[in-house]
Amino acid sequence: xxxxxxxxxxxxxxxxxxxxxxxxxxxxxxxxxxxxxxxxxxxxxxxxxxxxxxxxxxxxxxxxxxxxxxxxxxxxxxxxxxxxxxxxxxxxxxxxxxxxxxxxxxxxxxxxxxxxxxxxxxxxxxxxxxxxxxxxxxxxxxxxxxxxxxxxxxxxxxxxxxxxxxxxxxxxxxxxxxxxxxxxxxxxxxxxxxxxxxxxxxxxxxxxxxxxxxxxxxxxxxxxxxxxxxxxxxxxxxxxxxxxxxxxxxxxxxxxxxxxxxxxxxxxxxxxxxxxxxxxxxxxxxxxxxxxxxxxxxxxxxxxxxxxxxxxxxxxxxxxxxxxxxxxxxxxxxxxxxxxxxxxxxxxxxxxxxxxxxxxxxxxxxxxxxxxxxxxxxxxxxxxxxxxxxxxxxxxxxxxxxxxxxxxxxxxxxxxxxxxxxxxxxxxxxxxxxxxxxxxxxxxxxxxxxxxxxxxxxxxxxxxxxxxxxxxxxxxxxxxxxx
Amino acid sequence: xxxxxxxxxxxxxxxxxxxxxxxxxxxxxxxxxxxxxxxxxxxxxxxxxxxxxxxxxxxxxxxxxxxxxxxxxxxxxxxxxxxxxxxxxxxxxxxxxxxxxxxxxxxxxxxxxxxxxxxxxxxxxxxxxxxxxxxxxxxxxxxxxxxxxxxxxxxxxxxxxxxxxxxxxxxxxxxxxxxxxxxxxxxxxxxxxxxxxxxxxxxxxxxxxxxxxxxxxxxxxxxxxxxxxxxxxxxxxxxxxxxxxxxxxxxxxxxxxxxxxxxxxxxxxxxxxxxxxxxxxxxxxxxxxxxxxxxxxxxxxxxxxxxxxxxxxxxxxxxxxxxxxxxxxxxxxxxxxxxxxxxxxxxxxxxxxxxxxxxxxxxxxxxxxxxxxxxxxxxxxxxxxxxxxxxxxxxxxxxxxxxxxxxxxxxxxxxxxxxxxxxxxxxxxxxxxxxxxxxxxxxxxxxxxxxxxxxxxxxxxxxxxxxxxxxxxxxxxxxxxxxxxxxxxxxx
Numbered sequence: 001x002x003x004x005x006x007x008x009x010x011x012x013x014x015x016x017x018x019x020x021x022x023x024x025x026x027x028x029x030x031x032x033x034x035x036x037x038x039x040x041x042x043x044x045x046x047x048x049x050x051x052x053x054x055x056x057x058x059x060x061x062x063x064x065x066x067x068x069x070x071x072x073x074x075x076x077x078x079x080x081x082x083x084x085x086x087x088x089x090x091x092x093x094x095x096x097x098x099x100x101x102x103x104x105x106x107x108x109x110x111x112x113x114x115x116x117x118x119x120x121x122x123x124x125x126x127x128x129x130x131x132x133x134x135x136x137x138x139x140x141x142x143x144x145x146x147x148x149x150x151x152x153x154x155x156x157x158x159x160x161x162x163x164x165x166x167x168x169x170x171x172x173x174x175x176x177x178x179x180x181x182x183x184x185x186x187x188x189x190x191x192x193x194x195x196x197x198x199x200x201x202x203x204x205x206x207x208x209x210x211x212x213x214x215x216x217x218x219x220x221x222x223x224x225x226x227x228x229x230x231x232x233x234x235x236x237x238x239x240x241x242x243x244x245x246x247x248x249x250x251x252x253x254x255x256x257x258x259x260x261x262x263x264x265x266x267x268x269x270x271x272x273x274x275x276x277x278x279x280x281x282x283x284x285x286x287x288x289x290x291x292x293x294x295x296x297x298x299x300x301x302x303x304x305x306x307x308x309x310x311x312x313x314x315x316x317x318x319x320x321x322x323x324x325x326x327x328x329x330x331x332x333x334x335x336x337x338x339x340x341x342x343x344x345x346x347x348x349x350x351x352x353x354x355x356x357x358x359x360x361x362x363x364x365x366x367x368x369x370x371x372x373x374x375x376x377x378x379x380x381x382x383x384x385x386x387x388x389x390x391x392x393x394x395x396x397x398x399x400x401x402x403x404x405x406x407x408x409x410x411x412x413x414x415x416x417x418x419x420x421x422x423x424x425x426x427x428x429x430x431x432x433x434x435x436x437x438x439x440x441x442x443x444x445x446x447x448x449x450x451x452x453x454x455x456x457x458x459x460x461x462x463x464x465x466x467x468x469x470x471x472x473x474x475x476x477x478x479x480x481x482x483x
Numbered sequence: 484x485x486x487x488x489x490x491x492x493x494x495x496x497x498x499x500x501x502x503x504x505x506x507x508x509x510x511x512x513x514x515x516x517x518x519x520x521x522x523x524x525x526x527x528x529x530x531x532x533x534x535x536x537x538x539x540x541x542x543x544x545x546x547x548x549x550x551x552x553x554x555x556x557x558x559x560x561x562x563x564x565x566x567x568x569x570x571x572x573x574x575x576x577x578x579x580x581x582x583x584x585x586x587x588x589x590x591x592x593x594x595x596x597x598x599x600x601x602x603x604x605x606x607x608x609x610x611x612x613x614x615x616x617x618x619x620x621x622x623x624x625x626x627x628x629x630x631x632x633x634x635x636x637x638x639x640x641x642x643x644x645x646x647x648x649x650x651x652x653x654x655x656x657x658x659x660x661x662x663x664x665x666x667x668x669x670x671x672x673x674x675x676x677x678x679x680x681x682x683x684x685x686x687x688x689x690x691x692x693x694x695x696x697x698x699x700x701x702x703x704x705x706x707x708x709x710x711x712x713x714x715x716x717x718x719x720x721x722x723x724x725x726x727x728x729x730x731x732x733x734x735x736x737x738x739x740x741x742x743x744x745x746x747x748x749x750x751x752x753x754x755x756x757x758x759x760x761x762x763x764x765x766x767x768x769x770x771x772x773x774x775x776x777x778x779x780x781x782x783x784x785x786x787x788x789x790x791x792x793x794x795x796x797x798x799x800x801x802x803x804x805x806x807x808x809x810x811x812x813x814x815x816x817x818x819x820x821x822x823x824x825x826x827x828x829x830x831x832x833x834x835x836x837x838x839x840x841x842x843x844x845x846x847x848x849x850x851x852x853x854x855x856x857x858x859x860x861x862x863x864x865x866x867x868x869x870x871x872x873x874x875x876x877x878x879x880x881x882x883x884x885x886x887x888x889x890x891x892x893x894x895x896x897x898x899x900x901x902x903x904x905x906x907x908x909x910x911x912x913x914x915x916x917x918x919x920x921x922x923x924x925x926x927x928x929x930x931x932x933x934x935x936x937x938x939x940x941x942x943x944x945x946x947x948x949x950x951x952x953x954x955x956x957x958x959x960x961x962x963x964x965x966x967x968x969x970x971x972x973x974x975x
Contacts, residue, residue, distance in 0.1 A: 039589060043809040045582065046569045046591060046688040048723050078805045080852075082829055089808020140825075142813070271852035273861060276695035276802050278724055 001239070002203035005231050006211075007166045008158035010195040011173055012151050013183045014127065015058045021126050021150035022049030022092065022278075029189045037129070037144035043087035048277050051076075055150035056281065058182035059099045059124050060291050062152060065176055065298055066119055068103030072283045074124075076275040081268045084142050085129035093153075095272050097280075098123035100152070105176070106300065107168040108318065117169050118157040127151050146190075158197065158208065163227040167220050170194055175299045175322035193218050196227060199244070200234045209234070210244040214251050214258060226251040229258055302327055310340035320344060325362050329369045336373030339380050346376060350393055367396050375403035383407065384414050388464050416467040418474070421458075424466065425474050428457045429482070440483055451475060490515045491651035492968065495560060495708040498654055502549055502559045509549065509559030513542035513603050516561045520605065520652050526971065527628050529637075529647040531566045532574050533606035541603040548601050556711055558601030563653035565644050566607035567614055568594050568699070569688040573604075577690050578622040579612045581810045581817045581836035591688025592720045593657060593699050600715045605653055609643030612838045613807065614664055614692040616640050617910040620901055621840045630969040631673060631935050635894035638668030638910075644702045645672035651972040655703040655712055659689060661696045662795050663889075663914025666926035669702050670889035670938020673928045675955070675965060676702045677709040678914075680945045681921035682727035684713075685720035691806040693799035694725070696918040705965055706927065706955035710734035713948060729946060737949045738956040745954060747773055748783035748882030753913055759892035765930035765937040766888045769958065773886070776957060783882060785874045790867045791916040796908055797851045797864035798919075803841075804848030810836065843904065872920040879944045884954050887913055889926040889938030913940060923948045925955050928964040936964075 020027055023040035040047045063070045075097040078090040100122035106114045129147035131140050154173065160166045174192060178185035185191055194217045199209035214230055217223045229251070234244050246264040251257075297305075299321050306317035320330045330347055334340040351372065355365060375392055378384045384392065384407060395406045407413050415421060429436055432454065439450050451472075458471050490512055493501065501507055517535050524530050538561060545559035569575045569587035571594075576582045590598065597604070611621040619627040619642025627642040629635040630650040637646040641658030645668035648656050658665045660678035669676025677700045684699040691697060701712030714735065719728045749770065754763060774780055812818035812832025819831035837845070851860035878885060890910060900907040917924040922942055929939035939958075943951040959965050 042814055044587070044589075044815070045575070045577070045585065045690045045809070046587070046686075048687055050722060050724050080805055080808065080849075082808065082811060084811075084813050084825065087809060087814060088805075089811060090805050269854045271804075271849060271854075271857075273801060273805070273852050273857070276693075276725075277691075 003200045003231075003235050004203045004205075005162055005227075006158045006199045006201065006208055007160040007162070007227065008197040009154075009156045009160070009166060009169060010197070010213075011154040011156075011170070012127075012193040012195075013062075013154060013173075013177050014191045015055050015150040015152060015182055016184050017052055017054045017058065017150050019052060020148035021052045021055045021124070023148055025148065027149050029186070031145055033132075033141065033143035033145060035145065037147060041087065041144055041148045043089075049092065049275075051278060051281065052150060055124060056099065057291055058150075058180075059122065059152050060283075060288060061180050061182055061295060062122060062154075062177065063100035063103065064288070064292050064295060065180055066100075066103030066105050068119065068122070069101035070283065070288050071097050071099050071101060073097060073280050074099045074283075075280045076124075076278045077272045078275050080271045083128070083131075084140065085131045085144070085147065087129070087144060087147060091126060091128065092275055092278070093125035094123035099281075105169070105172055107165060107172050109168075110164065112314075115159075115165065117159045117165075120155045120157050122152045122154040125151050125153060158199075158211075163224045163231075166196065166227055167224050170220055170223060171322070172299075179296060179299050179302075179324045181296065181324070187218050190218055194223055196223060196230075198227060198230045198234070200231060200238070210246050212244065212247050212249050214249045215261070217251060219253075222251065222253045225253070225256060226258065229256065233258070296324075310334055310344075312340060312344055316344045316348070319348060323362075329362055332369035333373045333376065336370060337376035337380065339376060342376050342379065343373070346372060350390065354393075354397055366399060367393075371396060371402050378403050378407060382414060382416060382467060384412055385464065385468055388412050388414065391464075412465060414467045415462055415465050416470050418470065421466060421470055421474050422478075424458050424461055425454075425471065425478055428454055428461060429478060432457065436479075436482065439479060447479075451479065454479070491519060491654075491972075493654070494705050495557070495654055495703065495711045496705075498560050499556050499711070509542040509545040509561075509603060510539060512559065513538050513561045513605070516605055516653060523650060524647075524652060526633070527630060527646050527650055527652070528625055529609055529627050529643040529650065529652060530563065530606045531576055531578065531609050531624050531643070534573055534604055537573070538603050538605050545601045545603060555600040555715075557597065557715055559603065560654060561603040561605045562597060563605050563608045563644060563647050563656040564594065564597075565610055565641055565656065565658045567610060567659055567690045568657060569690065570594055570604070570607065573607065575607065575690070576623070577613050578610045578624055579837065579841070580623045583623065583817065585816055587688070589688060592685035592718065592722065593716050594688065596715050596718055602715070608641070608647055608656055611640035611642065611664075612841050613690070613803070614640040614659055614661055614697075615803070615840050615844055617663065617667055617907055618895070618897075618900065619643065619668070620897065621838055623838065626897060629672060629894045629935075630971045632894060633971070634896050635935065636671065636897060638671035638890075638894065640664040640668075641676075641702060642668045645669050645674055645676065648672070648674045648702050648704060649969055649972065651968060655701055655708055657699060657712075657716070658702045659692075659697055659699050660914075660918065661692050661698075661799060662918050663911040665700045665702060666889050666914050666924055666938065666940060667911060669926040670928075670940075671894040671936065673931075673936030673964075673967065673969065674702055674704055675706055675709055675925065675927055676700070677713065677925045677948070677952070678917065678923060679713060679717065679948055680727075680923045681918075682725055683729075683923070683946065683948065684716045685718060685723045685726045687720055687722040691802075693802040694806060695802060696795075696799055698918070706925065706952050706959055707735065707738055709925065710738055710952045710956070713952070717948075727946070732949050734949050734952050737953050740953045741777070742773070742954055742957045743777035745773070745778040745884065746882040747778045747780050748878055748885045749780060750783050750785040750788065750878070750885060750887055752785050752788040753887035757891050757909065757912070758888060759932070761932040762888055762890070762892050762937050765932060766886075766939055769929040769939045770886065772958065772962060776961060781882065783878045783885065785878060785885075785916065787867060787871045787874050788912065788916060791871050791919055792908055792912055794864040794867035794871070795911070795915045795919060796847065797860045798868065800844040800848030801851045801861050801864075802848065804845045804852065807837075807841065807845055812836070840904075868919045871916050875916070875920045875922060875942075875944075883943065883950065885942040887940055889913060889940040893932050893935035893937055917942050921945055923951050925951055927955050927958060928967070929962070930964055931967070
């Protein structure tokens with residue numbers, strides 16, 4: 001039987017506020033356990049929450065970016081359950097009146113088409129702390145530094161039909177929230193975490209199958225693999241005559257296995273009710289309009305601009321515009337060197353490869369955008385060839401200086417001087433009597449290919465510094481003269 | 484020193500003047516009350532903690548400040564605080580085994596305000612555990628005795644504060660009121676108790692029972708003293724999102740305004756079945772008194788009075804069920820011995836740390852919020868709450884003050900209602916609706932029945948405490964019920 005997969009995502013996005021959603025404690029990542037948890041975060045008796053306005057502004061920015069309705073009367077609720085990393089015994093979240101209502105986000109399919117993924121809503125809530133089950137000799141450690149970090153939980157409709165679409169949606173979200181500057185996007189630090197709802201149904205069937213929820217995936221690759229695993233598990237189950245149980249599952253990326261965490265029957269009754277310590281947040285149109293004014297350029301608009309302003313292909317434009325840091329880098333290089341296409345190629349090629357193998361982020365690149373532009377400018381003005389440029393790039397990467405100083409000190413400037421090139425060509429021809437004879441006796445249509453040998457020798461003799469275009473012209477002239 | 488009136492019989496206003504006139508020092512005054520507490524409180528059990536050394540240090544500092552001049556009204560005056568207000572470094576137990584070992588690292592805003600005004604803290608007063616109760620029989624530290632009749636309850640939950648002020652162990656005390664916990668014990672102990680409007684006094688550092696209803700306020704001997712206390716307790720606090728940013732007037736400045744032409748409404752529902760006839764008669768006499776002072780009296784209706792008790796006993800426990808989840812044995816407070824695993828840690832820490840009434844309300848609240856019951860209980864109760872508010876809004880279109888009894892009868896005997904929670908809950912029938920509507924209410928002594936005090940309750944519109952205190956003060960200017968001390972306070 002043909003099966004169709006149906007996927008919906010719930011995405012937890014940590015907001016890049018300096019302080020927590022209901023307290024003044026810092027949200028910075030990586031501090032010693034429990035050093036960034038104040039009395040409120042610890043749920044000490046008598047403490048009270050005060051909402052962080054910046055968290056609201058960030059949530060509203062997200063809502064505006066996906067063309068969603070912003071709730072002008074949003075309410076916090078208490079979601080009650082006991083867990084040691086949830087100090088109050090309830091999570092303060094939103095249920096009936098989330099700050100962001102329904103919206104949509106487009107993803108690009110491999111066939112070049114665009115698909116709209118509907119977003120059901122996004123709500124503000126506080127993160128829990130962390131339970132550390134290792135290193136405590138049979139006990140668990142609790143780190144409450146993360147407790148109270150503001151999150152938006154973005155809930156999609158079940159609009160995705162395979163892992164590729166789900167990953168494309170996740171990447172688009174990542175691109176959007178980082179471009180907005182509302183999330184640092186550091187997946188390895190848990191800044192974005194994905195819960196994936198998956199079901200399968202016979203192709204053509206309208207009714208949805210029973211879904212499972214795989215929780216807390218924090219990389220695109222794990223998400224892709226977890227979806228593949230779960231789809232296969234569900235299809236095998238059904239084809240073997242069984243049925244899928246509605247449950248929450250955990251994916252173990254190391255073992256590439258998943259296991260059931262709890263079934264629907266075991267699910268908590270969270271006993272939601274409006275939090276009496278926090279009043280409803282009432283917003284007016286002016287407030288929302290003022291935030292709209294501050295929205296930066298969004299990735300989709302940037303992609304379109306790169307195509308028109310820089311004449312980039314749709315693929316290049318999309319690839320370069322998704323990440324704000326990269327987009328800013330690209331624009332600097334393109335504007336300074338004057339050749340956007342070459343800038344795009346160098347960033348997505350040489351630079352990206354070097355960063356990957358060094359496991360560096362673009363923001364930590366040893367080569368600044370200005371320096372890369374300087375290198376590309378030397379290619380376009382004919383000072384160096386593309387090949388020499390790679391050599392210069394390597395030297396720049398090692399910190400030997402900028403392009404001009406390296407070209408100067410290592411004597412890499414391309415030779416375009418006709419007299420010097422003619423001398424080199426003459427010498428190579430004189431030293432290659434056999435190849436010259438072959439050339440002369442060959443059919444005319446074979447000759448261009450045979451010219452490659454002479455070009456190679458000349459480039460070698462010039463240590464790559466001969467201007468290939470000029471060499472070609474001079475060589476062709478001289479060989480033809482010898483026919 | 485004043486030869487005719489003992490220090491412990493003086494009001495805050497008199498003590499404040501005495502300190503300024505150097506009739507006595509704060510250290511002398513503080514020692515006087517510490518000595519009384521030491522001698523007499525074994526009999527009443529109104530204090531959980533007495534902070535003798537800290538009090539004397541504060542008193543000395545207050546004397547220095549007084550000597551320098553320009554000290555605030557309460558500077559140097561000893562006070563007692565309900566053990567629900569967090570006090571930095573001083574045990575704050577909420578009268579629960581759960582917090583018997585809890586030393587807060589911070590002060591409640593109310594405590595901060597008193598510190599800034601130079602007041603001296605004598606100690607922390609007994610109460611019903613987590614403010615749940617109307618008799619003070621639910622304390623981990625044992626019941627408080629009513630200074631007027633030692634076989635009777637002082638009321639609750641602020642029974643310790645009311646008894647301490649009544650027995651002259653403290654000139655005044657802080658308290659909290661969620662459904663009547665200031666006014667009912669004030670009535671039963673023959674003292675004055677003010678519950679301010681919701682949002683008038685910061686809840687920061689006040690351990691939550693039911694967040695949408697809890698409100699701190701003073702228990703004093705006179706309405707004038709209540710005004711002096713509220714001047715310090717009321718403040719805008721950006722640490723409490725439900726605290727209202729509204730100017731705090733000088734509540735003492737309008738105490739002597741005329742009440743000529745004041746319109747007093749008498750809700751007929753407060754004088755029906757369930758009201759003890761002698762209590763009713765004492766309240767009737769108070770109405771006559773107001774009439775003589777120029778007020779006009781009319782009957783009004785608060786038709787949802789009866790519904791306010793069941794609505795309260797859904798909303799308050801629902802909020803409490805979540806508010807008390809933090810007491811889990813993980814970070815502070817009571818933890819059971821040798822927990823086998825996480826579930827065992829939770830179950831036994833909470834099972835052993837909470838008393839019966841607290842457990843009952845957590846269970847009731849969790850039930851009312853459960854899937855399938857939420858609409859029938861919690862939502863319905865919230866609808867009733869809105870209707871109760873509408874009743875008041877309607878009433879205040881025609882009257883300035885609503886007057887009635889604070890409780891259906893005077894103090895009852897220990898054990899009389901402990902086996903019947905509903906009978907105990909009905910103790911709050913006249914006080915609960917002011918909490919549901921967020922309104923200020925005050926209880927004043929208005930007579931004795933069989934030697935036990937009767938409370939007169941006045942309720943006014945939100946944030947009209949100045950008028951409420953003025954109306955209460957004018958009654959006390961023409962009556963002396965509030966000046967009567969219980970015999971037990973004199974014997975020492």
